[in-house]
Amino acid sequence: MSALLEIDGVSKAYGGVQALSACSLDVAEGTITGLIGPNGSGKTTLFNVVTGYEHVNVGAVRYRGRAITNHAPDQVFKLGIGRTFQLTRIFARLTLMENMLVATQHHEGWARSMVRRGSSAGERRRALELLEFVGLAGHAGEAAGTLSYGQRKLLELAYVLIADPEVLLLDEPAGGINPSLIHYITERIRELNRQGRTFLVVEHNMEFVMGLCERVTVMHQGCVIVSGTPHEVRADPRVLDAYLGGADDEEEGAGAA
Amino acid sequence: MLPRAAGLGLLLLGLGALPLVLSNPTYTSIAIFTLIYMTAATSWNTFAGYSGYIPLGHVVFFGSGAYTLAVAAQDWHLVGGYGMFLLIPLAGLVAGLLALPFGLVALRTRRHTFVVITIAIMFIFQLLAFNLGVTNGSSGIQIPTPLWPAATFNDPFYYITLGILILAVATSWFVRRSRFGLQLLAIRDDEDRARGLGVRTGRVKLTAFVISAIPVGMVGAMYAYFIGQIFPQFAFDPLFDVSVALMVFFGGLGTVAGPLLGAVVLEPLQQYLTLQFSIGDLYLIIYGVVFLAVILLMPRGVVPSTRDWLRARRTGRPDAPEVEGDTDRAAEVAAHTGSPT
Ligand SMILES: Nc1ncnc2c1ncn2[C@@H]1O[C@H](COP(=O)(O)OP(=O)(O)OP(=O)(O)O)[C@@H](O)[C@H]1O
Ligand SMILES: [Mg+2]
Numbered sequence: 146m147s148a149l150l151e152i153d154g155v156s157k158a159y160g161g162v163q164a165l166s167a168c169s170l171d172v173a174e175g176t177i178t179g180l181i182g183p184n185g186s187g188k189t190t191l192f193n194v195v196t197g198y199e200h201v202n203v204g205a206v207r208y209r210g211r212a213i214t215n216h217a218p219d220q221v222f223k224l225g226i227g228r229t230f231q232l233t234r235i236f237a238r239l240t241l242m243e244n245m246l247v248a249t250q251h252h253e254g255w256a257r258s259m260v261r262r263g264s265s266a267g268e269r270r271r272a273l274e275l276l277e278f279v280g281l282a283g284h285a286g287e288a289a290g291t292l293s294y295g296q297r298k299l300l301e302l303a304y305v306l307i308a309d310p311e312v313l314l315l316d317e318p319a320g321g322i323n324p325s326l327i328h329y330i331t332e333r334i335r336e337l338n339r340q341g342r343t344f345l346v347v348e349h350n351m352e353f354v355m356g357l358c359e360r361v362t363v364m365h366q367g368c369v370i371v372s373g374t375p376h377e378v379r380a381d382p383r384v385l386d387a388y389l390g391g392a393d394d395e396e397e398g399a400g401a402a
Numbered sequence: 403m404l405p406r407a408a409g410l411g412l413l414l415l416g417l418g419a420l421p422l423v424l425s426n427p428t429y430t431s432i433a434i435f436t437l438i439y440m441t442a443a444t445s446w447n448t449f450a451g452y453s454g455y456i457p458l459g460h461v462v463f464f465g466s467g468a469y470t471l472a473v474a475a476q477d478w479h480l481v482g483g484y485g486m487f488l489l490i491p492l493a494g495l496v497a498g499l500l501a502l503p504f505g506l507v508a509l510r511t512r513r514h515t516f517v518v519i520t521i522a523i524m525f526i527f528q529l530l531a532f533n534l535g536v537t538n539g540s541s542g543i544q545i546p547t548p549l550w551p552a553a554t555f556n557d558p559f560y561y562i563t564l565g566i567l568i569l570a571v572a573t574s575w576f577v578r579r580s581r582f583g584l585q586l587l588a589i590r591d592d593e594d595r596a597r598g599l600g601v602r603t604g605r606v607k608l609t610a611f612v613i614s615a616i617p618v619g620m621v622g623a624m625y626a627y628f629i630g631q632i633f634p635q636f637a638f639d640p641l642f643d644v645s646v647a648l649m650v651f652f653g654g655l656g657t658v659a660g661p662l663l664g665a666v667v668l669e670p671l672q673q674y675l676t677l678q679f680s681i682g683d684l685y686l687i688i689y690g691v692v693f694l695a696v697i698l699l700m701p702r703g704v705v706p707s708t709r710d711w712l713r714a715r716r717t718g719r720p721d722a723p724e725v726e727g728d729t730d731r732a733a734e735v736a737a738h739t740g741s742p743t
Contacts, residue, residue, distance in 0.1 A: 196598060197598075198594070198598065217597070218594070218597045218598040219597050219598070219599075219600045219601060219602055219603075221598075222598055222599060222600045223600050228598065230595075234592050234594075234595040235591075235592075235595075236587070236588050236591035236592060236595070236596075237591055238587070238590070238591050239584075239587055239588065239591060243584060243587070246581075246584055247584060247585070247588045247596060247599050247601065248599040248600055249581075250581055250585065250600060250601065262579060262580060262581070264581070264584075304599070305599070308599070308600065
């Protein structure tokens with residue numbers, strides 16, 4: 146049996162900082178896997194390596210058994226791996242609708258994109274459906290830069306979804322968002338998971354992670370230290386150690402126990 | 403949509419009738435230079451306005467187009483006349499082909515580095531024009547002059563330049579509406595993010611760069627033919643890009659109408675100042691003042707500022723949201739953009 150996404154012994158250093166050291170992690174198809182760990186434990190770096198934003202010399206990333214190590218971001222995306230960013234990245238001067246349409250090109254050749262209109266009626270309908278899904282349809286014609294922080298997170302999720310990725314890597318989808326919106330995002334992720342999508346979610350909000358994820362993996366200083374059900378992880382003393390002892394810059398999300 | 407189409411039709415009609423109204427060759431000459439700059443500004447904006455990259459080396463395409471016509475006329479012993487205009491597509495082709503290696507090198511960099519690299523490449527070409535045998539160095543090349551009656555001498559130049567301008571504006575408009583244009587705008591806002599959404603950023607940028615070079619090469623050839631001689635210091639004048647960029651910033655970067663407006667205002671002004679005071683560089687001072695005024699008063703350019711102002715008046719709402727999104731949303735919006743983790 147092999148996992149949908151396999152990360153195998155990946156190491157990454159920035160100067161003297163070992164952001165990832167022989168980090169291995171499997172994500173099974175159809176699951177929602179949580180990825181937690183103190184600040185600076187390498188979670189975002191791991192996402193960057195998987196999605197082609199960072200290159201590694203050691204280790205491998207496989208998707209459906211196929212090596213995708215050091216593939217470019219556009220190639221990784223076309224294979225069906227979408228992601229959101231910890232500091233949300235939207236196209237601020239484009240409208241929400243235009244933001245939605247950026248990722249729709251992945252079905253077509255480059256020459257075709259030159260001669261066709263910005264979008265087809267079908268694509269716009271789909272874009273509107275997804276905006277509806279995240280509750281932003283009413284803002285479709287507005288510049289994305291006018292959205293609030295939480296709305297940006299939702300827009301980023303929606304415009305990734307339009308390309309129909311099989312796996313979604315979400316980097317702190319609930320970070321800095323008010324509680325009612327967090328609940329809303331949880332529901333959206335559950336629904337997408339029911340439709341068969343696989344999730345790997347980085348989050349500091351323990352309530353969110355423990356409530357949503359079937360499996361939780363804990364990282365510490367660039368390595369995976371524990372992997373298991375939320376219950377197991379919560380009970381594991383190594384996790385508590387990592388949060389209480391390991392990190393220099395501790396934060397409130399550490400209330401794991 | 404209809405008033406816009408009607409406005410466009412009227413504009414075209416007016417431009418088409420202009421030589422009939424302005425029979426004085428001095429004025430039609432100014433009109434031809436203005437059309438040349440309208441085309442150059444429009445094409446420059448097709449790349450710079452949509453992608454957010456600011457190149458200051460488009461004079462390379464202008465000069466190459468000019469020399470293509472001059473050298474071809476010389477080597478093939480052409481005589482002045484309508485036939486020479488057939489060299490203009492060739493000039494566009496040469497400019498487009500040069501834009502490939504130019505873009506491949508320059509587009510590996512971004513922002514300030516990109517600007518500096520394009521300037522550096524521009525100086526390399528200027529140096530080549532001074533020193534290569536084919537350009538005849540600083541003694542320049544004479545271009546055969548057509549034997550047309552003086553009264554209507556300028557008209558063919560005017561109408562063919564107008565044709566190139568229409569081509570450039572149509573291209574700019576189609577790019578803006580196409581999927582390709584959307585990808586360029588996404589690159590402008592966050593290139594790495596666009597890449598992560600499957601946009602092949604390298605190809606998209608390079609294609610836009612080549613597309614923006616072609617009409618510039620064509621009007622370069624037109625310029626050379628109209629002037630009747632060509633020298634390296636004029637064909638590869640570093641101030642060309644400064645003028646073009648200023649026209650675009652004045653009218654509105656990233657809009658279709660902005661570059662046209664900028665060129666219509668600034669190029670006749672330059673020609674007038676040069677003719678009136680016979681000081682060739684006086685316009686530089688005026689340009690400097692205009693540039694400062696635009697940056698301070700309307701940092702997004704005249705067209706977007708006016709459009710927002712009109713919309714706000716009509717709806718009675720201050721700063722109504724941008725629906726089409728083709729104008730540069732102000733820095734206040736850009737300031738909220740997230741940066742890479
Ligand atoms: N581009 C970079 N250059 C230098 N160091 C980096 C870079 N990116 C990450 N690091 C370092 O690598 C380590 C891991 O960072 P990373 O962002 O992956 O942590 P994280 O687990 O996502 O933390 P957080 O929970 O705060 O988001 C940190 O020590 C960080 O300072
Ligand atoms: Mg992080």
